[in-house]
Structures are given as structure tokens and as C-alpha cells.
Amino acid sequence: DQQVKQNSPSLSVQEGRISILNCDYTNSMFDYFLWYKKYPAEGPTFLISISSIKDKNEDGRFTVFLNKSAKHLSLHIVPSQPGDSAVYFCAATAWGTGNQFYFGTGTSLTVIP
């Protein structure tokens, strides 16, 4: 059973515009959410995270929004750059049950110059 879902396998965005990547989860016990970025032939790289006590976390061009009632989070990249082209994975964990991370299936972002 997939507890973290990314329903958009791919996304294309023009350079300079906003990229919005979405993620849904089913487990209400999750209290920490993360986004990873993965280039081909490399391991996933941690990008940004958010605790369930917040609804927004910002780091430079990257902002993650959390809607707990909808069990939904999103990653906004503004402005998008060609170097942002990668696969983005959403992940979640429930700290009280140990350091177990659950990953979505990824969204491949292409930023068109």
C-alpha cells in the first residue's frame, strides 16, 4: 500500500516560471515531510523539509506547503531554472514510530530554457 503518492509522473515548465510539484499521503501519523531531488546516476539529495507543526517552509527558491487536513503537500520552485530539471521525490515519516521514511514514486521535472 503506497502511503505517499505523487500522481504526476512528469512536469514541464518554462524557465523563470513557477514549478509546482504535488504529493499526497494517507497516514495521519506522519509528522515530518521531505523533498528530495535526484539527477540521473546519482542518489537522491535532500532538498527541504517541513514539520507538521508548520504549514510552510521556505529555503531560497524552494518553498514547501503542508495542508494537514487534506493530507497534501506541495513544493514550489520560483523561478525555475534549467538546472532544476531532475526527478523529485516526496517522503514522509512518523518520528514516534522510528526513523522510517516512505517515498513517493517521483515526478520528473523538465525546465525548458
Place this chain on the structure above:
Amino acid sequence: EAGVVQSPRYKIIEKKQPVAFWCNPISGHNTLYWYLQNLGQGPELLIRYENEEAVDDSQLPKDRFSAERLKGVDSTLKIQPAELGDSAVYLCASSSQGTAAFFGQGTRLTVV
């Protein structure tokens, strides 16, 4: 600070042969993970260690896969014998309590 180190980066073996992967986690990280990633999928947990104890190995195919983390630091994952369906990327990650998991570059296994 050094990141998670995995070796080898690539491995090609014939089916029915054994193979082993090695991982050295970030210093001070007590939790070590082995994940499997198939094309177009997210990482799927094979086994999770807290120090030297395997606390979650429910997804590890124990008939052919084994893992160890003897001194609570580096770890090896072994497949014996390998099957064609084992071709994938094997990722190692580590974390401390309350932090993100940090990944190595992975080992791409091809079984022919």
C-alpha cells in the same frame, strides 16, 4: 563532512552469481538504510538498522538477500544467488534521530 559512501558504483554479474555492496554512513548517524530503486519508482526499504540491530527487515527477501552491520558503522548487503529481476539501483542512506535521511550515490546492479 563526508557523505554516505557506497561501492561499487556499478556491477554487472551473471545470474546465479553472488554480489555484495558496501556502505559507509555519515559519521555519527545511528540509523542506516538499504533501499531498492527500480526504474520509475521511488526508493523502497529493504532493511533498516539502528546501530547494529536490524529493526525493520520485513521487505528483505531473506531467501537470497542478507545484510550486516557488525560494529554499528558500515554495512554490507549481499545477494546470493542473483536473479535477473534483481537488476536495480541499491541505495544506502543514513540518518540521526530527527534528521533527514542522506543517501549515497547508489550501486547500479545489472544481472545478465
